Amino acid sequence: MGVGVNLTKRGRFMATAHIKGAKISAIGTCVPSRRFDNLHDSVHFTPSEIRKVVAMAGVRQRRLADDAICSTDLCTAAAEKIIEKLDWPPETIDALILVTQTPDYFLPSSACLIHRRLNLSNQCAAFDVGLGCSGYPYGLWLAAMMIQASGFKRVILCHGETPGRFTLQSDRSVALLFGDAGSATAIEAAAPDSSAGWFFAMHTDGNGYQDMIIEGGGFRNRFPEEPRKNYLHMNGANIFNFTIKRVPPLIMDTLKLAGASADSIDYYIFHQSNQYILRHFIRKLSLPEERVPIVLENYGNPGGPSVPLTITRGELNRSNTTALKLMLLGYGVGLSWASALIELPPEVLLEHLELGNGRDI
Numbered sequence: 295m296g297v298g299v300n301l302t303k304r305g306r307f308m309a310t311a312h313i314k315g316a317k318i319s320a321i322g323t324c325v326p327s328r329r330f331d332n333l334h335d336s337v338h339f340t341p342s343e344i345r346k347v348v349a350m351a352g353v354r355q356r357r358l359a360d361d362a363i364c365s366t367d368l369c370t371a372a373a374e375k376i377i378e379k380l381d382w383p384p385e386t387i388d389a390l391i392l393v394t395q396t397p398d399y400f401l402p403s404s405a406c407l408i409h410r411r412l413n414l415s416n417q418c419a420a421f422d423v424g425l426g427c428s429g430y431p432y433g434l435w436l437a438a439m440m441i442q443a444s445g446f447k448r449v450i451l452c453h454g455e456t457p458g459r460f461t462l463q464s465d466r467s468v469a470l471l472f473g474d475a476g477s478a479t480a481i482e483a484a485a486p487d488s489s490a491g492w493f494f495a496m497h498t499d500g501n502g503y504q505d506m507i508i509e510g511g512g513f514r515n516r517f518p519e520e521p522r523k524n525y526l527h528m529n530g531a532n533i534f535n536f537t538i539k540r541v542p543p544l545i546m547d548t549l550k551l552a553g554a555s556a557d558s559i560d561y562y563i564f565h566q567s568n569q570y571i572l573r574h575f576i577r578k579l580s581l582p583e584e585r586v587p588i589v590l591e592n593y594g595n596p597g598g599p600s601v602p603l604t605i606t607r608g609e610l611n612r613s614n615t616t617a618l619k620l621m622l623l624g625y626g627v628g629l630s631w632a633s634a635l636i637e638l639p640p641e642v643l644l645e646h647l648e649l650g651n652g653r654d655i
Contacts, residue, residue, distance in 0.1 A: 310551050314491035316438040317484040318636070320380055320643035322372035323477045323606045325357040325593060327648040330473075332356070338464045347470045352569025356473035356594030357648075358458040365396045365454030366404050368476025368649060370411045373450055375645045376480050377412065384413045388446035390420040391436055393429035393453040393598060395627070396460065397422060408452060426506075427565050427626025428496075429453055429598035430477075431634035434622070435494045437481045451479040455597040460508055462525040471568065473594025477602035480643075489617065493552040493635040495544060502629035505532040533626065537571055540631050541623060542579060548621060548633040559585065559635075560618045561610055565625055566590040566600035598624055605638070606646045615640050 332353060336344050348354060359368070369392065377384070390412070392405040405420040414420070419440075425432050430453050437449040454476030461468045506528050510518035518524065541564075549556060562585055564572055569590065576586050587608025589600075596603065601622050610618060617637040625631035 309496045311435055311439070311494040312491055312551070313435070313438040313442050313494070314489070315484055315486040316441045316481055316492065317488070317639055318479060318642055319482050319639075320376035320480040320645065321477065321602050321605055322376040322479075322645040322647070323475060323599070323603045324368040324372040324375075324647050324649055325473070325475045325596075325603070326359045326363055326368070327650045328358050328360060330356045330358045332470045336470060338469065339466060343466065344470065347466070350568070350570050351471055352588070352591055353471055353473075353594045354591045356458065357475065359456045359474040363456070363474070363649060364398050365394045365456050365476055366392075366398050366407050366411075368456075368474065369452035369454040369478055370408050371647060371649050372476050372645070373408065373412055373452060373478035375647055376478055376643060377450070379643050379645060380480055382448060382480070385415045387412075387414055387418055387448045387450055389437070389440055389449045390414060390418060391423060391433055391449065391451045392421070393423045393425055393433045393451070394455060395424055395426045395597070396454070396456045405452075412450075425630060426455065426597050426628065427567070428624035428628065428630040428632040430601040431494060431622050431624050431632040432496060434479070434481070434492065434634050434636065435496070435632075437479075438492055441481065441483050447483045449481045451481060453477045453479075453599045453602065455599055457526065457595075457597055460524075460526050462522065465525070467530050468526055468528050471595050473596045475593065475596035475599040475603050477599045479602060489637050490552070492637075493548060494633065495548050495551060496632040497540070497544070497630070499536075499629040502532065502536060505529040505536070505629060506627040534571065536629055537567060537625055538574060541575060541625055544623065544625075544631055544633050545579065545621065548635050552635050554619075554635065556581070558619060559621050561608070561620050562586050563601055563604050563608070563620055563622045565598065565623060566593070566595050566604060567626065568595065597626070606644045612640060
């Protein structure tokens with residue numbers, strides 16, 4: 295039990311964890327109510343270009359935040375919903391984790407803003423994690439460790455991104471792909487012997503940091519002379535090659551770590567990168583299509599929050615009274631990739647809502 299470093303059969307080291315004593319009680323997701331139809335609302339590209347991108351990426355419409363909505367608004371709405379449904383008094387929440395790369399401010403931590411709006415106790419730990427597409431498995435790992443090692447009883451994990459706000463609408467490589475979303479996951483302590491536990495594998499390759507980057511705005515280049523540097527740059531070919539190279543071994547290594555077979559997984563919940571890549575994984579790994587829910591047609595790619603969004607909107611079959619075994623897979627900016635093999639209890643609450651207007655901080 296605990297974090298370890300294992301040597302895989304290919305000779306690479308893999309940071310892994312097997313953690314018991316945590317369970318998910320609720321997952322809430324929230325998207326902006328504004329719909330953007332790629333086929334009808336796009337004006338920067340020719341109709342033939344748009345149809346080609348939509349056919350390949352699979353994104354027909356996206357949810358886009360207006361200037362009044364930030365990641366914290368989406369996450370707060372999702373958190374309020376599940377906390378109310380669970381009837382958790384605010385003072386019983388021990389920690390709040392916010393995973394985001396679209397914070398409200400450089401400082402303070404955006405987790406503090408959500409902490410305030412949820413009226414949590416001043417004895418509640420709250421902090422940001424600056425990860426993107428791999429952030430949901432990492433966030434679950436952190437929350438589970440806090441419960442296992444620190445004796446925390448209840449943790450709220452928020453993951454929200456508004457990539458629609460940092461993509462240049464005339465950039466064909468990204469303009470028709472990204473949507474916005476937020477999420478909140480309620481995690482609480484459980485009897486250590488109540489399940490097999492959760493399994494995690496985490497990887498990083500910082501050599502690819504330039505493959506998805508916003509060069510301007512940070513302290514390396516605070517006020518760039520070229521406005522384009524304030525928007526996302528993505529090397530699509532490098533990201534594609536990284537993804538198809540790294541994700542299949544990640545799946546196999548995670549199964550091996552858990553001593554599980556591919557057939558024992560009820561659902562593979564992929565980060566909703568694009569339809570072409572997801573279909574490639576289905577073919578390459580011989581995964582049944584019904585076990586790989588895809589929701590990006592209607593929501594686009596909101597980065598890491600696409601994982602919980604796929605859980606709430608992917609129409610998972612929860613008719614059985616046993617827990618669902620899910621493999622969660624995040625990969626992208628960093629470069630970073632991670633997995634979590636978890637059990638979703640049959641009584642878990644899955645909530646989804648839309649947000650029409652941002653709220654003042």
